[in-house]
Amino acid sequence: xxxxxxxxxDRLAAEYVLGTLRYxxxxxxxxxxxxxxxxxxxxxxxxRLAGLEPPxxxxxxxxxxxxRIESRLGLRAVARRPxxxxxxxxxxxxxxxxxxxxxxxxxxxxxxxLASTQRSLIEADPQTIYWRVEVLxxxxxxxxxxDKVHDLAPGKAHELWALPEGGGAPVSLGLLPHTGDHxxxxxxxxxxxxxxxxxxxxxxxxxxxxxxxxxxxPVLFVAPLAKA
Amino acid sequence: xxRNDSLPPEIELAQLLQRCAAQDSAAFRxxxxxxxxxxFARLLRMLRRRSVAEEALQDVYVRIWExxxxxxxxxxxxxxxxxxxxxxxAIDLMRxxxxxxxxxxxxxxxxxxxxxxxxxxxxxNHFDDxxxxxxxxxxxxxxxxxxxxxxxxxxxxxxxxxxxxxxxxIRRGLLSLKECLSAVxxxx
Numbered sequence: 001x002x003x004x005x006x007x008x009x010d011r012l013a014a015e016y017v018l019g020t021l022r023y024x025x026x027x028x029x030x031x032x033x034x035x036x037x038x039x040x041x042x043x044x045x046x047x048r049l050a051g052l053e054p055p056x057x058x059x060x061x062x063x064x065x066x067x068r069i070e071s072r073l074g075l076r077a078v079a080r081r082p083x084x085x086x087x088x089x090x091x092x093x094x095x096x097x098x099x100x101x102x103x104x105x106x107x108x109x110x111x112x113x114l115a116s117t118q119r120s121l122i123e124a125d126p127q128t129i130y131w132r133v134e135v136l137x138x139x140x141x142x143x144x145x146x147d148k149v150h151d152l153a154p155g156k157a158h159e160l161w162a163l164p165e166g167g168g169a170p171v172s173l174g175l176l177p178h179t180g181d182h183x184x185x186x187x188x189x190x191x192x193x194x195x196x197x198x199x200x201x202x203x204x205x206x207x208x209x210x211x212x213x214x215x216x217x218p219v220l221f222v223a224p225l226a227k228a
Numbered sequence: 229x230x231r232n233d234s235l236p237p238e239i240e241l242a243q244l245l246q247r248c249a250a251q252d253s254a255a256f257r258x259x260x261x262x263x264x265x266x267x268f269a270r271l272l273r274m275l276r277r278r279s280v281a282e283e284a285l286q287d288v289y290v291r292i293w294e295x296x297x298x299x300x301x302x303x304x305x306x307x308x309x310x311x312x313x314x315x316x317x318a319i320d321l322m323r324x325x326x327x328x329x330x331x332x333x334x335x336x337x338x339x340x341x342x343x344x345x346x347x348x349x350x351x352x353n354h355f356d357d358x359x360x361x362x363x364x365x366x367x368x369x370x371x372x373x374x375x376x377x378x379x380x381x382x383x384x385x386x387x388x389x390x391x392x393x394x395x396x397x398i399r400r401g402l403l404s405l406k407e408c409l410s411a412v413x414x415x416x
Contacts, residue, residue: 011399011402014402014406015398015399015402018370018373018374018398018402019315019316019319019373019374019377020373020379020380020398021323022323022379023320023323023324026319026320026323046308046312047352048352048355048405048406048409049374050305050308050349050350050351050352051351051352051355051356051359052359052370052371052374052375053308053311053349053375054273054375056266056269056270056273057269058265058266058268058269059265059268059269059272060264060265060268061264061265061268061282061285062282064282065264065268065282065285065286066257066260066264068286069260069286069289069290072286072290073290073293075253075256124300124301151246151249151250151297152297153249153250153251153297154251156297204297204298218295218297218298220297220298
């Protein structure tokens with residue numbers, strides 16, 4: 001990101017968090033929040049301006065508010081029928097197991113032939129690593145290892161992205177598996193993106209992956225891609 | 229930190245959010261019981277009208293449920309994360325509907341704050357020093373925007389200052405605050 005752009009984005013991030021952008025500008029800016037760089041600027045301003053939070057006296061909302069929230073989210077039906085809920089969870093688990101096998105076009109947990117050239121740890125902190133990603137050869141293949149299962153809502157999936165250096169559009173590297181070791185052969189677009197990437201990102205997407213070819217859900221992780 | 233013992237402990241809230249991310253509706257109810265009086269008070273502070281704040285509170289918890297997976301446990305500050313969602317919901321509503329909430333009638337619904345409790349949100353280190361270094365007019369503009377959700381136009385009207393001055397004070401105030409917080413972090 002050029003420094004002039006970065007300064008402008010930082011100013012917009014500050015006024016977004018403060019709340020002084022007009023409605024259309026606010027909504028336009030929210031589209032940029034998908035970029036990890038812009039997301040980081042906003043987070044930094046949220047932390048800074050939290051100091052302005054006023055002291056408050058708690059006020060109990062009327063019970064009808066909770067009833068309406070439950071109804072909007074369809075939670076009451078879920079609470080009454082736990083068996084159906086678990087059936088849903090089981091179906092979700094089965095679905096993701098199938099996604100792990102078929103939709104990713106993985107070639108399974110075979111032993112890779114190429115040497116590992118780059119590595120990335122998708123982690124919340126050094127004690128909580130979710131996925132280990134290895135780039136093999138000249139960006140030809142990926143080896144994925146699930147270290148710890150990251151929670152996922154039914155109907156959602158984790159999608160892996162290469163973030164080209166200089167702020168180009170992210171390129172999908174496919175959905176992330178939730179168990180075991182996986183090996184994946186990359187296509188030419190993915191190889192080119194990885195060759196210029198210094199970071200990987202994971203976003204939350206519909207179960208079949210991003211419908212647009214770009215991250216549509218929140219970016220959950222951004223991890224550096226380092227030489228092996 | 230102005231943490232109050234009666235406020236829900238952060239770790240518990242963070243764990244409840246994690247369970248919400250796994251679609252645990254019982255955890256969501258517990259989270260609502262523990263935090264809704266705080267978020268409702270925060271919304272009332274911005275929206276002023278109870279009926280509007282009640283509607284907004286629904287939107288806030290729908291967003292919290294849908295976005296619970298985005299909460300980063302390692303960054304902590306579960307309550308601050310939820311308060312930010314509440315602020316953004318209120319700001320969206322105020323900007324979209326161009327709600328003018330300055331009327332005295334609306335102020336009648338404003339909750340009594342004589343018995344003040346700390347919200348329990350951690351301030352950045354040296355925040356008070358840095359905000360204290362700004363001039364009074366700038367501080368007032370930033371507070372009206374952040375705490376009450378006022379737009380540039382409303383702040384200009386409320387403080388009887390020219391719009392251009394208000395915009396410029398806010399822009400420079402934010403920059404000064406950032407520089408000051410960053411400078412004290414480097415020296416400590």
